[in-house]
Amino acid sequence: MPHEVRALEERFHRDERDQLAGKPPVYVPFVDTDTSPGSPAAYPQKGAADFYLHRAPHDTWTNEVTLQSNRRARAYEPGQWISRIAPTPLLMLVTKDDDVAPADIALDGFNRAREPKKLVLTDGDHFFSCIHQFELSCTVAIDWFDTHLRTVEKNDSRPDQ
Structure with missing residues (x-):
């Protein structure tokens, strides 16, 4: 949602500043069954959650991604x-x-x-x-x-x- 962009951008900036200060990166779920607005997942769509949570090989795949990866994905054009x-x-x-x-x-x-x-x-x-x-x-x-x-x-x- 457009009104959530500012808060998300602030999370990106805070994480970036924290990493520059030596803190570890923030991780968020790649997908989540909570598809409501404001979900922290990189891909909050129901279809993404259904696909990855039920079809991904759980012995090799973990449901997490860095917040900065999410930032970079948003810039992909x-x-x-x-x-x-x-x-x-x-x-x-x-x-x-x-x-x-x-x-x-x-x-x-x-x-x-x-x-x-x-x-x-x-x-x-x-x-x-x-x-x-x-x-x-x-x-x-x-x-x-x-x-x-x-x-x-x-x-x-x-x-x-």
């Missing part, structure tokens, strides 16, 4: 460079009701990208295609990589070593 990646092939699998990477932002990025590119638009939230449409997502990705990696392989003019 891949759309800034999307028009510059061509001619690298771009495949985007976008879910219509994504609450982590909103579909309208993803579609805007896709429209600004240059060829070669392909868009696969599916129903569901951010994790839907990973769970309920896993075979479709894998098939689309494998076909895309197979097509474009073979093209690179054919055009690779480096001498054999």
